[in-house]
Amino acid sequence: MSQVTSGRRRTQAERIEQTRSRLLESAARGFSTYGYGNVRLEDIARDAGYTRGALYHLFANKDELALAVIGWVEETWRAEVGDPAEEIDDPAERLVWTARAHARYCRKQVAAVLMSLRVEFAGRDHPVGAALSGVIGPLVADLAKLITLGRRRGSLPPGPPPRIVARAYIGVLEGVTSGVTGAPHDADLTERAVRGLLGLPQS
Numbered sequence: 001m002s003q004v005t006s007g008r009r010r011t012q013a014e015r016i017e018q019t020r021s022r023l024l025e026s027a028a029r030g031f032s033t034y035g036y037g038n039v040r041l042e043d044i045a046r047d048a049g050y051t052r053g054a055l056y057h058l059f060a061n062k063d064e065l066a067l068a069v070i071g072w073v074e075e076t077w078r079a080e081v082g083d084p085a086e087e088i089d090d091p092a093e094r095l096v097w098t099a100r101a102h103a104r105y106c107r108k109q110v111a112a113v114l115m116s117l118r119v120e121f122a123g124r125d126h127p128v129g130a131a132l133s134g135v136i137g138p139l140v141a142d143l144a145k146l147i148t149l150g151r152r153r154g155s156l157p158p159g160p161p162p163r164i165v166a167r168a169y170i171g172v173l174e175g176v177t178s179g180v181t182g183a184p185h186d187a188d189l190t191e192r193a194v195r196g197l198l199g200l201p202q203s
Contacts (some may be wrong), residue, residue, distance in 0.1 A: 028110035091150030099194040103187040
């Protein structure tokens with residue numbers, strides 16, 4: 001593999017970051033496909049094109065790797081979906097846009113890993129489960145605030161308690177995208193489902 005990037009040799013830090021990113025992508029695919037309990041670290045390393053030793057150089061064990069995957073997915077989702085959505089002032093439009101952007105984000109094979117890990121660690125006292133709660137909890141709170149604001153402004157109709165709707169919103173995103181991601185009209189179908197949940201007219 002060439003060490004030259006943009007006419008210069010890559011630094012050691014850049015090479016390490018590339019290795020880390022590839023291992024995280026491979027781990028996300030592995031956890032999503034086989035489950036945390038079934039996937040082997042050597043398989044993750046091989047899928048990424050590295051040895052198990054290279055993986056252990058960056059991650060001490062499977063728990064540490066899973067925690068890094070959670071942080072990485074959260075970071076990339078925020079960059080591609082969460083942060084751009086904040087530029088939209090109307091809460092209803094933001095929620096609909098977020099649904100479509102999430103569907104596009106889920107076209108990456110790695111996007112399903114959080115849902116897979118949530119199912120596997122539900123009700124368990126484990127660092128991975130705690131990390132997932134640390135991601136989902138604030139997201140639910142942010143969505144509930146957005147729903148409350150939309151109702152106050154009149155862009156969203158009245159309905160069940162905002163926190164309940166926020167949890168249902170996440171459930172709709174996970175449910176629809178798990179079934180149709182990558183298929184034609186995946187973003188359209190996700191938008192329709194979210195509009196129905198929020199009581200918005202179909203576009």
